[in-house]
Amino acid sequence: MHARRAACFILLLAAVTTACSSSAEPRTIRTTVTQTVTATPGGQAASKADAGLKMGTKKSIIDADNDINITIEATEYQQPYKGPQPQKPEDFQGGDTWATVNVKLCNIAGGDINVSQTPWSLAYKDGTSIETTGSTGGDMPKPEFPMDKTVKAGRCAAGLIAFPVPSGKRPERVVYEPDGTDPSEWTVPAA
Numbered sequence: 409m410h411a412r413r414a415a416c417f418i419l420l421l422a423a424v425t426t427a428c429s430s431s432a433e434p435r436t437i438r439t440t441v442t443q444t445v446t447a448t449p450g451g452q453a454a455s456k457a458d459a460g461l462k463m464g465t466k467k468s469i470i471d472a473d474n475d476i477n478i479t480i481e482a483t484e485y486q487q488p489y490k491g492p493q494p495q496k497p498e499d500f501q502g503g504d505t506w507a508t509v510n511v512k513l514c515n516i517a518g519g520d521i522n523v524s525q526t527p528w529s530l531a532y533k534d535g536t537s538i539e540t541t542g543s544t545g546g547d548m549p550k551p552e553f554p555m556d557k558t559v560k561a562g563r564c565a566a567g568l569i570a571f572p573v574p575s576g577k578r579p580e581r582v583v584y585e586p587d588g589t590d591p592s593e594w595t596v597p598a599a
Contacts, residue, residue: 461592461595467481479514479516480514481511485508486508488505488506507530507579513566515563517561521559523558525540527586531581580596581593
């Protein structure tokens with residue numbers, strides 16, 4: 409390490425001396441610094457949190473700066489949805505059957521919060537994801553998780569969120585990710 413520092417100092421001194429010489433032509437001095445990083449043998453194993461929460465596990469989110477103290481949970485995933493079937497998803501929606509996630513969000517303390525289906529999605533092993541369609545009412549699975557509803561402190565919102573999914577493919581995770589926050593994920597059990 410000391411030899412490396414000494415070599416760098418000598419190179420820097422030579423560069424300064426050369427730059428200060430009385431040559432008629434201006435010189436360009438370039439300095440390149442490289443850092444060698446050695447990986448730890450075996451690496452580090454993935455943490456248990458990376459695997460996702462078990463379906464039905466409640467997660468607390470506390471953001472004191474924004475006066476938010478909530479719990480969220482995804483309690484059940486159904487594919488295909490086993491209740492009365494809504495109209496088959498349209499081609500532009502991307503799936504050929506409906507799946508549902510039963511979710512619950514509680515405002516434990518703090519100010520009023522606005523809830524929506526939008527932060528929820530399904531994530532697949534191949535890196536693809538499916539967002540909610542924003543379709544509500546009519547023949548969509550009931551009870552529906554609300555769209556744009558205010559939840560006061562001490563109250564909850566719960567219900568089903570429908571996703572148009574390909575029938576031959578099952579998601580790996582249910583994801584809750586409001587803007588500006590880290591995602592919360594629940595592992596979808598095998599069929």
